[in-house]
Amino acid sequence: MRIATWNVNSLKARLPRVEEWLEYARPDVLCIQETKLADSAFPAMAFSALGYESAHHGDGRWNGVAVLSRVGLEDVAAGFGGPADSEGPRLVAATCGGVRVHSVYVPNGRSVDSEHYVAKLAWLGELRGLLEATCSAGDPVAVCGDFNVAPEDRDVWDPAALVGETHVTEAERVALAALQGWGLVDAFRLRYQEDRLFTWWDYRAGNFHKGIGMRIDLVLVTEVLAQRCVGALIDRNARKGQQPSDHAPVLVDFEVG
DNA sequence: ATGGTGGCCCGGCCA
Numbered sequence A: 001m002r003i004a005t006w007n008v009n010s011l012k013a014r015l016p017r018v019e020e021w022l023e024y025a026r027p028d029v030l031c032i033q034e035t036k037l038a039d040s041a042f043p044a045m046a047f048s049a050l051g052y053e054s055a056h057h058g059d060g061r062w063n064g065v066a067v068l069s070r071v072g073l074e075d076v077a078a079g080f081g082g083p084a085d086s087e088g089p090r091l092v093a094a095t096c097g098g099v100r101v102h103s104v105y106v107p108n109g110r111s112v113d114s115e116h117y118v119a120k121l122a123w124l125g126e127l128r129g130l131l132e133a134t135c136s137a138g139d140p141v142a143v144c145g146d147f148n149v150a151p152e153d154r155d156v157w158d159p160a161a162l163v164g165e166t167h168v169t170e171a172e173r174v175a176l177a178a179l180q181g182w183g184l185v186d187a188f189r190l191r192y193q194e195d196r197l198f199t200w201w202d203y204r205a206g207n208f209h210k211g212i213g214m215r216i217d218l219v220l221v222t223e224v225l226a227q228r229c230v231g232a233l234i235d236r237n238a239r240k241g242q243q244p245s246d247h248a249p250v251l252v253d254f255e256v257g
Numbered sequence B: 001a002t003g004g005t006g007g008c009c010c011g012g013c014c015a
Helices: A011-025 A044-048 A083-087 A114-133 A170-180 A204-210
Strands: A001-007 A028-032 A053-057 A065-069 A076-077 A091-096 A099-105 A141-145 A216-222 A229-234 A249-256
Touching: A001 A011, A001 A099, A001 A141, A001 A216, A011 A028, A011 A044, A028 A099, A028 A141, A044 A053, A053 A076, A053 A091, A065 A091, A065 A099, A083 A141, A091 A114, A114 A141, A114 A170, A216 A249
Parallel strands: A001 A028, A099 A141
Antiparallel strands: A001 A249, A028 A065, A053 A065, A076 A091, A091 A099, A141 A216, A229 A249
16 A cells, blocks of 8 residues: 655645646555645545545645545544644545545644744644544554654754754654654654655755755554555655645555555 | 745735
8 A cells, every 4th residue: 555645735736746646656545735725626526537535624725634545535534623623624534445544734833932833732732632532553544744843853954054943843843752652653764764855845045956855744654554664755756847846745655455 | 044936816924
């Protein structure tokens, strides 16, 4: 089973790139973030034409998350049903081919002194609470998306340049580690130990070409899946060319089913 | 490292 995650930065603007990508990457499951669409505008037909069922949770503003699957899509759950929903539609879950899959778009935080930063930390705490309430860590569970946290210094281009900035603070990393403490492994790191392997590069100032980026898009999986992980990839080609997202897709392959 | 880009949709907001 191939599970992928991609922050597309507007599915309306990116639909041709996403369709093209689905045709050559052929993930079994794709988690999408930042669709920026209302549910009524979600292009479910375009995806069904490619063999994918889909579930979307969005309000037409800057959030919006989806799960696409060609191995079944059952028991869709949108949002938390709790305080974290005040941060917008940033979570949708579905069971795909026996795996409980979550597409998450963690709040950005904006700046360390912002109320949004506090809300980001709380949101990660609520995500752990949701897993505790709805899943078993002994089952196949995947939490995929844009976490807006670089887990370690090797996940950013220059740690010294980012001191005091969001995405790299100790509190954010502790909150992410606490989520993983429920029983989740960073699947990409099962396959690669190198630094400077990024998933996001700012559009501005040619940062992609300068290697100025961060690894903030993650596929977190329970141990039963981690043991079956047979490959991983950041598809940097999808960050190139005409009208790319500012994020690259992350793919992870598992020997299951 | 900020705001030089990009997306929303037309004046700022968000990343």
